[in-house]
Amino acid sequence: MKKYIDTGKKDTRSGFGAGLTELGRTNPNVVALCADLVGSLKMDDFIKENPERFFQVGIAEANMMGLAAGMTIGGKIPFTGTFANFSTGRVYDQIRQSIAYSGKNVKICASHAGITLGEDGATHQILEDIGLMKMLPGMTVINPCDFNQTKAATLAIAEHEGPVYLRFGRPAVANFTPEDQKFEIGKALQLTEGTDVTIIATGHLVWEALLAAEALEAKGISAEVINIHTIKPLDDAAILASVAKTGCVVTCEEHNFLGGLGESVSRVLVKNNPVPQEFVATNDTFGESGTPAQLMEKYGLNNKAIEEAVVKVLKRK
Amino acid sequence: MPDTQQLNDLVIQVRRDILRMVHKVNSGHPGGSLGCTEFFVALYNEIMELNEEFDMDGIGEDLFFLSNGHISPVYYSVLARKGYFPVEELNTFRLINSRLQGHPTTHEGLPGVRIASGSLGQGMSVALGAAEAKKLNNDNHIVYSLHGDGELQEGQNWEAIMYASAKKVDNIIATVDLNGKQIDGATDDVLPMGSVKAKFEAFGWDVLEVEQGNDLEAIIAGLKEAKTRTGKGKPVCILLHTEMGNGVDFMMHTHAWHGKAPNDEQLAIALEQNPETLGDY
Numbered sequence: 107m108k109k110y111i112d113t114g115k116k117d118t119r120s121g122f123g124a125g126l127t128e129l130g131r132t133n134p135n136v137v138a139l140c141a142d143l144v145g146s147l148k149m150d151d152f153i154k155e156n157p158e159r160f161f162q163v164g165i166a167e168a169n170m171m172g173l174a175a176g177m178t179i180g181g182k183i184p185f186t187g188t189f190a191n192f193s194t195g196r197v198y199d200q201i202r203q204s205i206a207y208s209g210k211n212v213k214i215c216a217s218h219a220g221i222t223l224g225e226d227g228a229t230h231q232i233l234e235d236i237g238l239m240k241m242l243p244g245m246t247v248i249n250p251c252d253f254n255q256t257k258a259a260t261l262a263i264a265e266h267e268g269p270v271y272l273r274f275g276r277p278a279v280a281n282f283t284p285e286d287q288k289f290e291i292g293k294a295l296q297l298t299e300g301t302d303v304t305i306i307a308t309g310h311l312v313w314e315a316l317l318a319a320e321a322l323e324a325k326g327i328s329a330e331v332i333n334i335h336t337i338k339p340l341d342d343a344a345i346l347a348s349v350a351k352t353g354c355v356v357t358c359e360e361h362n363f364l365g366g367l368g369e370s371v372s373r374v375l376v377k378n379n380p381v382p383q384e385f386v387a388t389n390d391t392f393g394e395s396g397t398p399a400q401l402m403e404k405y406g407l408n409n410k411a412i413e414e415a416v417v418k419v420l421k422r423k
Numbered sequence: 424m425p426d427t428q429q430l431n432d433l434v435i436q437v438r439r440d441i442l443r444m445v446h447k448v449n450s451g452h453p454g455g456s457l458g459c460t461e462f463f464v465a466l467y468n469e470i471m472e473l474n475e476e477f478d479m480d481g482i483g484e485d486l487f488f489l490s491n492g493h494i495s496p497v498y499y500s501v502l503a504r505k506g507y508f509p510v511e512e513l514n515t516f517r518l519i520n521s522r523l524q525g526h527p528t529t530h531e532g533l534p535g536v537r538i539a540s541g542s543l544g545q546g547m548s549v550a551l552g553a554a555e556a557k558k559l560n561n562d563n564h565i566v567y568s569l570h571g572d573g574e575l576q577e578g579q580n581w582e583a584i585m586y587a588s589a590k591k592v593d594n595i596i597a598t599v600d601l602n603g604k605q606i607d608g609a610t611d612d613v614l615p616m617g618s619v620k621a622k623f624e625a626f627g628w629d630v631l632e633v634e635q636g637n638d639l640e641a642i643i644a645g646l647k648e649a650k651t652r653t654g655k656g657k658p659v660c661i662l663l664h665t666e667m668g669n670g671v672d673f674m675m676h677t678h679a680w681h682g683k684a685p686n687d688e689q690l691a692i693a694l695e696q697n698p699e700t701l702g703d704y
Binding site for chain 1: 479480481482486488528529530537538539540541542545546547548549550551552553554555556557559560562578579582583585586589590
């Protein structure tokens with residue numbers, strides 16, 4: 107099995123910040139907006155280098171989404187920055203009408219997604235955002251797995267015409283994507299080859315899936331790990347090609363099983379090749395305070411949970 | 424001096440368009456549309472600097488955003504009669520496969536429209552964003568917007584109003600249609616807002632009032648005055664006192680025609696009060 111090396115733990119939000127800084131230097135149309143969370147979103151370098159292209163809107167996310175929609179009229183490419191909760195649920199109607207329905211080229215960049223935001227608790231952890239965003243017609247939904255991939259995704263979405271939801275997180279996690287890997291929107295990445303089970307993961311759970319695959323290999327189970335960084339549009343072909351070999355699937359996401367990646371995968375399977383599927387996801391629940399590791403353990407989102415799900419799905423084959 | 428006869432003719436024709444559009448599909452919002460007819464006619468024909476061809480970015484021209492999208496009939500009529508799309512297309516208002524949706528949208532590619540509106544309270548933010556983009560582009564043109572008074576009950580407006588003065592967005596002229604009415608009744612009964620003028624001023628805007636909001640000359644004078652106040656570090660607001668349903672006697676002095684279409688008999692009476700000037704579509 108192909109091995110991946112953690113080159114040092116880094117937060118995905120810093121990957122976004124690094125990407126935004128680079129865009130500031132290379133794309134004069136990129137502008138950034140933030141609702142009082144500059145430090146959390148790692149936007150400082152962009153602001154330092156491009157003060158005229160940065161808009162601090164204060165704690166007013168609805169206004170931020172409308173401003174961003176308006177700025178596209180005149181050719182700007184706005185990147186909005188706040189927590190995932192305040193990037194989606196709080197401003198759903200603004201995104202729906204002024205951005206998605208209006209077809210505006212806004213990049214909604216959402217940090218602190220999922221349960222690994224940790225100690226702040228459920229008011230700030232959102233486990234419903236993928237569902238909210240993927241339901242909007244025309245919205246692209248991306249959840250990269252590590253620092254390097256988040257940076258690459260940030261660069262890629264500036265080149266993509268249309269609204270994008272880019273989801274990333276707070277904790278430092280393994281950084282294993284090659285630094286020079288180009289990000290292709292909608293193109294799944296097969297990380298390991300396997301024959302017994304397909305593990306489809308997104309975001310922070312991709313590394314957990316790799317850890318699980320390694321442990322499974324030691325037990326004689328061959329797992330094919332696929333990194334689905336783009337949840338919409340979904341790479342149906344990659345999923346089906348893998349499932350044709352393995353005959354079963356485990357989907358892994360830091361999100362409610364309702365409305366998340368797993369359900370999108372189920373739709374593809376049921377229409378084309380119905381095979382057993384297990385879900386590593388939160389079970390229709392809010393989160394709570396705790397360290398990221400404790401929460402991943404308690405809510406069944408770590409490599410151990412993935413392993414257990416694989417054992418379960420193999421029995422159903 | 425503007426040719427007020429010509430503009431008056433246009434006002435009457437636009438009223439006829441509004442009435443015939445909503446009558447045909449037995450739905451839509453004639454009250455607010457009629458109340459703002461003179462404003463739209465003045466803005467598009469006497470005030471705004473517009474490019475020949477429509478494109479989404481609108482660089483090198485003034486822009487307009489309609490926040491209270493339900494008054495789409497007046498918007499569509501004025502855009503069509505300005506030449507943005509064929510006047511005959513008004514026939515398709517609210518019908519299936521039409522570009523003239525119940526509320527304005529960019530989704531069907533109707534020239535002249537740059538944002539979807541209908542869910543209230545969002546247009547101020549969008550207009551401010553477009554104004555910020557103009558500043559970044561060193562484009563010296565003005566962004567106009569229109570808002571209902573009832574619409575100011577939506578909180579997003581106040582986020583935007585606060586932002587505009589804090590960030591000195593002084594290339595915007597936001598007009599509030601102060602007709603004092605909303606679906607459920609008088610704004611003073613539904614949710615009294617106190618002095619809208621005092622509120623905008625407290626938020627740092629330069630506010631001017633047009634008391635005769637259905638008088639073409641008063642509107643044009645107000646808009647010209649507002650224009651002279653742009654570029655001075657403050658966003659500019661016009662409080663336009665209008666009469667909902669203006670130009671049709673039985674639709675005035677009531678909120679009843681906010682979102683109700685006239686029947687055949689009512690249409691005939693309303694059209695009689697506004698005889699054809701420039702030709703019906």
